[in-house]
Amino acid sequence: MSSRFLSTLTRAEFTKLLQQFNATPDESIAFSESLDRILAADLTACEDLPAGDRSCMDGYALAAADTFGAGEGNPAYLECRHCIEVNVFPNFSLQPGECAWIPTGGFLPPGADSVVMVEYTHDIGDGTIEVRRSLAPGENLMFRGEDARKGSPLLKRGTRLRVPEMGLLAALGLTQIRVHRRPRVAILSTGDEIVPVEAQPRPGEMRDVNSHAVAAMVMQAGGVVEPLGIVRDDLEALRDALERGLKNSDALLLSGGSSKGTRDHTLDAIAQLPGAQILAHGVAMAPGKPTILARVGAKPILGLPGQVGSAQIVMLVLGQPLVRHLAGDGRAFDESRRSLRRALLTRNVPSSQGREDYLRVRLEETADGLLAHPVMGKSGLLRTLLHSDALLVISAETEGLLEGRPVDVWLI
């Protein structure tokens, strides 16, 4: 009997194929819109940040050498002649034996190399300040160029702009930035039994879960959704919908008909598109085995299994990283980015060698530590993901895991 799948790839091989697709072109956007967008060009620092040495405390700027040996019992006495304003670069130099009042964020005058916190001083009047601590040079300072040095690399192309990166852009006044355009992802569901969520299903019909779950996950990953609706199990209708969908999008995700049943036309419909190349049909993961990957011109089509639980897991493992990759994210497939927690498995779980298993687990915080309870159930049901907080990835080389074993679970 011939294989039901063209070729079953390992998950790692499948991932490599996904990485071959190019990121979307770039566009210029306002910095205020840039959260979670991906830089399309390397950025170089246009100025030093901070622009000079700045104080991180309210206190007195001074030369540390003037305080050497000072302490509670034998304070140093310094003369305070200046009061630095937070918004003015000091136009004087400190002389030996002098200090100047400095607020947090104030720029240090020449001649000073440290700041003593006001708590360790006493203003004894007459312009004399008692310092009851010995300071080290550099103490309580943020140094010129410590965040960014003019002309040096700042952020690399492919960086996702999180809040800290946005802070850096704000500090440097980079108000317009070049990012990759959000990938437009067309989504369709196939199946004669699938009806829109607004419809009252007749016996035998099912409301369309996957279009909506997949759309939400595409948006979560930074894509823009182009909904194509539901297409019946008909080769021509499916091929036309795919062709239409690809015209206005960077990628197409569809669910259903990925297996090799009599109604499963997905593979044939894709194969009939001009310029189509089927890259994979079958991946060694459970759930998710009947996943399809094709290339039409430069655009990917990812065919997800119809089962609702399988479609969501394939999206987590392959679909969302693909969308992030198309959005230009240089770390889209980097598994070290997954949020992991260590937990104790509360029952034995079987697993077949040769495929990666994605076991759904519910987490429980107890006095003995975090417990991971496997949520068993069929991948055509919603309940396994509904009742779980995390996934336990069981590698293809592992033949089951024993109760009580510490495992790293992936929070979802």
Ligand SMILES: Nc1nc2c(c(=O)[nH]1)N[C@H]1C(S)=C(S)[C@@H](COP(=O)(O)OP(=O)(O)OC[C@H]3O[C@@H](n4cnc5c(N)ncnc54)[C@H](O)[C@@H]3O)O[C@H]1N2
């Ligand atoms: N003899 C075999 N049968 C099946 C195998 C197998 O190896 N041998 N694999 C099973 C696995 S695993 C999966 S996963 C499914 C994949 O099926 P398809 O991708 O071809 O999907 P369909 O047959 O179209 O649908 C399966 C199931 O999911 C429901 N579905 C589909 N689309 C939606 C949607 N948008 N919203 C809600 N529910 C949907 C559909 O009604 C079916 O119940 O094949 C197994 N069979």
Ligand code: MOO
């Ligand atoms: O591959 Mo199916 O996706 O195991 O349920």
